[in-house]
Amino acid sequence: MLFLNRADAGRRLATRLTGFAGPDTIVLGLPRGGVPVALEVARALGAPLDVVVVRKLGSPLNPEYALGAIGAGGVRVVDTDAMRALGVTAREIDSTEVRERAELERRTVRFRGTRAELDLAGKTAIVVDDGIATGSTARAACLIVREMGASRIVLAVPVAPRDWIARIGGAADEFVCLETPAHFFAVGQWYADFTQTTDEEVSAALATTRVT
The missing domain is CATH 3.30.1310 (Ybab; Chain: A;)
Structure with a gap:
């Protein structure tokens, strides 16, 4: 599968996450590249969006x-x-x-600016990135989200290597991935447009869906 861009990947990923929609669900994007993907997931699920900066x-x-x-x-x-x-x-x-x-x-x-982070205590946290390579950043993000009180952690990405769940270990409760290609070299190879996400785009995405 070749994704057109991160927004396209997010819309496709969202179709696999509709079962997690609910009032106690929060979507968390990993800045910077994971945020455009997470934005589409948050829109589809009607959930607030925040970043997990680790x-x-x-x-x-x-x-x-x-x-x-x-x-x-x-x-x-x-x-x-x-x-x-x-x-x-x-x-x-x-x-x-x-x-x-x-x-x-x-x-x-x-x-985030002056906006306080969302309260994750007792929530379902969907942690989203644009893909996984080594898995260390995603694992760290899940550990932080757990420490912040989330009761259920779903790690969701468009593409990852086949052993990605083993790399994350028990840091997440559930795993959702669209594609796990056999010949995986880098996340960017699975995107037609993998232009670097800017700080401004991250801030704009948060302002779009943020619930205060």
């Missing part, structure tokens, strides 16, 4: 390997078993958090 706490020797994640409001999730296995100290992870926290706060203010 920053991975990467290993000092391999920043792409997530040892944890941080989110807005001081939320922090750390995999202590992985830290021990790699010999990463608490001081090292704290140093990483200082850097990532500053960037997280900048992005949160940029995307």
